[in-house]
Each structure stands twice: as structure tokens, then as C-alpha cells.
Amino acid sequence: MKTVITTLALVLTALFGLTACSSAAPAALPADAVVIDVRTAGEYAAGHLDGAVNIDVQSPDFDSRIRALPTSGNYVVYCQSGNRSAAAAARLGELGYAHVTDAGAMSAAAGSTGLAIVTTP
Template sequence: MLTLALGVSGCAGSPASIELSADTVIVDVRTPAEYATGHLDGAVNIDLQSPTFDDVVADLDSDTDYVVYCQSGNRSAQAVSVMEDADLAVQDAGGIDEAAKATGLPVVP
């Protein structure tokens, strides 16, 4: 039920606060060009629109927690669905502005 609630809130905005551990991986699922215009500090770019997205997700560490965001929240919700299907612990942070507020991480160039 919690996952459903977070998924729904990702559509309307991210959770108010997301706790990050030292091991949490922040994933930006926008295109590399979008990522280059500004991303959350420390985020890795895994482009949802890339034909290799599913393969990259399959290779991710299942013992790691992931927080995913995009531009508006649409692609992050899609990515979270794929990542959950791969049995990864993942949270949808919505769009970049909501993700920055929820995580406390700055947007950097």
C-alpha cells in the first residue's frame, strides 16, 4: 500500500521528504542532453528512452536503494515500474524540482 501511495503522489508531486542514506543512488532518467542542463548533485544518468534501459536496470545492485526523478514525473513513474519489476528498492521522487525539495539536494550543472 505504501508503494501505491508513493506512486500516486509521484504523479501529483513527490513525497514531502525523502531520507537518503550514504548508499542511496539517485537516478535521473532524462536524456543526456537534459541531464547536462542541470541535475541533482550526485545523480547518475540512466536514460529511460535509451534502448538499453532495461539491460542497465537488470545490472543494477539489488542490495541498493534507488531514488528516481525526471523532468515532470511521467518518465520517473515509468522507470520505477520497470525497476520494481526487477525487484529493486526504488522510490519515485517525481520531477526534478520536487525531487530537489524532497531530498534536499541542489541542482548542479
């Protein structure tokens, strides 16, 4: 009986160990990546990814604020649910920005970038 319990313990340890090892680590952001929160200023203040800039995709000045950024840069956009980030990523593409990643919802973006969610004091 002791052998069966020991064997079972080893099997469970191996299974859980393999599961833990297969977890994907957050992707490293390029050093020059600009993370853009495309939600409203109020949403941004309530919580955003650390270091993200706020450029509201629904604001009339979205295009002009985006055009102030170099087209050759690396950009990661996110929002609350992924809808506005998809629209923003598409718009950046239309404006000639080739290196844009749509990180989707803020929680998904936090996981994929490794950035913490912070609030504006």
C-alpha cells in the same frame, strides 16, 4: 491601543513561528541510495541533482544499465515532470528492485532529497 498592537504582534509572531516550524525538512537519503535521473543525456547536462547518475528510461539499453545495479540497493528516480520517473520506477519493480522511490519531477526531487540542482561543465 498599545496593548492591542502588542497583542496583535505576539499573535502574528506565534502564527508565523508555528508555520515556520511545521515546514518539512528534506528527507535524509540512505547512505547507499543511488539517485537516478531518467531523462535524456541533454536534459541531464542542462541540470540534474548533484551526484545523480543518468540512465535514460527511453533508451534501448535502459534494462541492461539498470541490471548492472544490485537489486538490494536503495534507488531514487526522477525526471522533468514525473511521467518518466513513474515509468522507470515501475520498470525497476518489474526487474526485481524492491527499494525504489519515485521522486517525481526534478524540482520536487530536489526538495525532498535536499540535493542541489547542478549542471555538467
